Amino acid sequence: MLAPPWIPVPPPGYGGIEEVVRLLCNGLTDAGHDVTLFAPPGSKSRADVVAVLEDTFPDEIQKAQFEADHVARAFAEIEAAAERGEPYDAIHDHVGHTALAMADRVSVPLVHTLHGPFDERATCFYAEHGHKACIVAISQAQLDAAPTAMGGGRVVPNPIDCSEWPYRAEKDDFLLWIGRMSPDKGPHRAITAAREAGAPLVLAGPVQPGQEAFFAEEVEPQLGDDGIYYVGEADGERKRDLYQRARALLMPIRWPEPFGLVMVEALACGTPVIAFPEGSAPELVQDGKTGFVVDDEHAMADAVRRLGEIDPAACRESCEERFGVPAVVRAYEDVYRAATRVAARTS
Numbered sequence: 001m002l003a004p005p006w007i008p009v010p011p012p013g014y015g016g017i018e019e020v021v022r023l024l025c026n027g028l029t030d031a032g033h034d035v036t037l038f039a040p041p042g043s044k045s046r047a048d049v050v051a052v053l054e055d056t057f058p059d060e061i062q063k064a065q066f067e068a069d070h071v072a073r074a075f076a077e078i079e080a081a082a083e084r085g086e087p088y089d090a091i092h093d094h095v096g097h098t099a100l101a102m103a104d105r106v107s108v109p110l111v112h113t114l115h116g117p118f119d120e121r122a123t124c125f126y127a128e129h130g131h132k133a134c135i136v137a138i139s140q141a142q143l144d145a146a147p148t149a150m151g152g153g154r155v156v157p158n159p160i161d162c163s164e165w166p167y168r169a170e171k172d173d174f175l176l177w178i179g180r181m182s183p184d185k186g187p188h189r190a191i192t193a194a195r196e197a198g199a200p201l202v203l204a205g206p207v208q209p210g211q212e213a214f215f216a217e218e219v220e221p222q223l224g225d226d227g228i229y230y231v232g233e234a235d236g237e238r239k240r241d242l243y244q245r246a247r248a249l250l251m252p253i254r255w256p257e258p259f260g261l262v263m264v265e266a267l268a269c270g271t272p273v274i275a276f277p278e279g280s281a282p283e284l285v286q287d288g289k290t291g292f293v294v295d296d297e298h299a300m301a302d303a304v305r306r307l308g309e310i311d312p313a314a315c316r317e318s319c320e321e322r323f324g325v326p327a328v329v330r331a332y333e334d335v336y337r338a339a340t341r342v343a344a345r346t347s
Contacts, residue, residue, distance in 0.1 A: 005070035139280035186252035200227030251275035270312030
């Protein structure tokens with residue numbers, strides 16, 4: 001398992017990819033696999049951790065020097081294991097670019113998980129190098145956006161350990177929006193929907209550099225009116241508290257998000273999700289069962305009035321069945337087997 005070189009696993013704060021790596025390593029190890037995690041110093045896992053770099057680089061994310069150094073050293077360790085007669089069956093890459101670009105220079109088949117959207121540059125990169133590995137998308141929407149030259153791929157969602165997210169059947173009155181304070185995430189649209197539905201709303205999330213003007217103009221003037229509250233950035237404990245108590249999570253996004261982790265976290269707590277039909281949302285939210293997929297703020301307000309139709313227990317059960325660690329591990333086991341079969345046929 002190749003983790004990014006920037007911050008340890010598990011992440012000390014927010015780290016989406018690192019959290020995925022943590023859960024996969026634990027789940028695969030629990031399933032009886034021998035897993036080696038190549039990760040930054042300070043990483044801890046049920047897998048065997050190998051830190052090939054001397055330091056972490058949280059302020060240098062995406063700098064090619066450290067990514068290339070990390071991957072090259074990991075590849076050297078992997079090839080040395082083969083020379084000792086202890087070859088790995090597969091490499092699972094979460095690093096970004098270097099390992100995929102060089103996948104045809106290592107003898108072990110490589111599985112590469114896509115963690116970002118296909119912008120123009122990513123499309124060109126994957127058109128050139130995607131055929132070198134077994135590509136895994138985290139949603140069908142993400143895979144549908146991939147260039148044809150990549151050669152297709154499989155879909156395996158990101159995992160969640162539902163036991164780490166408290167379930168609560170009885171909900172409070174408030175709705176919840178959580179995320180970065182940016183226009184594409186839609187906190188202002190959540191306010192509009194909540195106000196039309198006559199429901200209080202709690203907003204949680206950071207105001208990052210560059211988002212100050214949007215927050216000051218579109219969000220801050222509406223706080224305190226009609227039960228609209230902003231609680232700042234929520235840490236892990238606060239998020240869990242908000243998720244389990246909220247009547248619903250509002251997800252009025254206007255961008256093709258590859259995988260909305262906050263939606264899965266809410267479902268794990270038994271909290272339905274009302275989302276716009278962008279990116280992965282129609283895949284994650286089962287319309288009428290675990291929430292509603294709606295077109296705009298007015299339809300979102302209407303859906304709030306229908307929340308009594310949604311069973312919190314069904315949200316939790318569906319989340320476990322579709323995104324729980326055991327389910328995702330089984331899906332990746334199939335991917336690893338396929339990758340090794342392809343490698344055996346072409347060797």
